[in-house]
Amino acid sequence: MLDKVYNTLKGAHPHLHVFKKEEMPKRLYFANNNCILPIILFSDPGYVINGFLPVQFNAGEHGFDNEEMDMKPIFRAVGPALQKNLEVGPFETVNIYPLMCHILGIKPDPNDGHLDATKHMLVSATEEMKxxxxxxxxxxxxxxxxxxxxxxxxxxxxxxxxxxxxxxxxxxxxxxxxxxxxxxxxxxx
Known part of the structure; x- marks a missing residue:
């Protein structure tokens, strides 16, 4: 039954992307999560997946591919552990959690983020020199x-x-x- 649903949805619309859980691109961090259903759908920006109920858009939608530019958030942080007036390039938001844990001195729970992606923001280079x-x-x-x-x-x-x-x-x-x-x-x- 699952394969029938998957095959029916797979070619339903050119702006609809259909994946089995195990086929999800690794960069989306879905495949190893127990809360993710066996079939995942997402659409291109500008399209919404909807059933038979009317849709009301108040402020926007979420769930699009995180590589889309419209899905890139702004990250701004200020504090004693962070370099002052530093401007950085894009990075995945999953890397914020290990950064915050490091700053707070707590051990992070297992997660998909990596401190290596954000540690250049820390004052640690100056700190090490001192x-x-x-x-x-x-x-x-x-x-x-x-x-x-x-x-x-x-x-x-x-x-x-x-x-x-x-x-x-x-x-x-x-x-x-x-x-x-x-x-x-x-x-x-």
Missing amino acids: LQTCKKSPPSFTVTCRHSFVYRSPALQQTNCLLLQPNISHFVQSTCCHFSAPQFLCFRA
């Missing part, structure tokens, strides 16, 4: 953080370094310091 300096001659002082915006990445946790963020007051040796640019402070544990 860490090398920190490792060579760490100064001895006490850091007391009285603000929740001190960023301590997984890489920094291994080296006793803190990245103090701009426009946030931090207390170093009981002296309030206000930085206008990110500063890396290293201390002896």
